[in-house]
Amino acid sequence: MTISMSRTQQRVFVVVSRQILVDSRFSSVVCAPVYTRYDGLRTQVTVGVDEGLKHPSSVHCDELASLPKAIMTRFVGHMNRAKLHELDHALAAALDLEFRPMDLVQ
Numbered sequence: 321m322t323i324s325m326s327r328t329q330q331r332v333f334v335v336v337s338r339q340i341l342v343d344s345r346f347s348s349v350v351c352a353p354v355y356t357r358y359d360g361l362r363t364q365v366t367v368g369v370d371e372g373l374k375h376p377s378s379v380h381c382d383e384l385a386s387l388p389k390a391i392m393t394r395f396v397g398h399m400n401r402a403k404l405h406e407l408d409h410a411l412a413a414a415l416d417l418e419f420r421p422m423d424l425v426q
Contacts, residue, residue, distance in 0.1 A: 332396055333387065334367075334379050336411060348386045352379045352411075363414040365406045372397015379407060381414035 333351035335342060342349055358366060358378040368376040373396065399407065412418070 332373065332377070333385075333392070334399075334407070335392065336381075336384070336407070342389075347390070348388050349392070351385055351387050351392075352381050353383050353385070354379050363410050365403065365410045367399070367403065371399055371403065379410065381407070381410040384414070 332354040334354060335349050335351050337349040337351075354367060354373070354377050356375055356377050358364060358376075361382070363381045365379040365381070366376065367373055367379055
């Protein structure tokens with residue numbers, strides 16, 4: 321997952337689209353916004369300096385949005401494997417999907 325900053329909104333987003341879509345000709349990607357507010361929801365993932373941000377923040381998976389790739393102008397950071405695992409669970413909760421780790425092995 322890439323953490324990027326939007327040129328127009330001056331907001332940080334985590335790109336949650338699969339890499340094959342990001343690399344394709346599609347003009348948009350699905351993103352989750354990052355806010356400094358953390359409400360303790362299971363659909364939120366804490367992030368911060370370790371992920372390349374300036375402040376403790378959280379990814380809000382309940383607010384997914386499709387954004388044009390063209391406005392994602394600045395790479396900010398990345399998530400390690402453990403943080404990606406947390407993000408997987410938060411996305412599954414936000415989309416009301418049954419998360420089974422075995423589904424990821426293929």
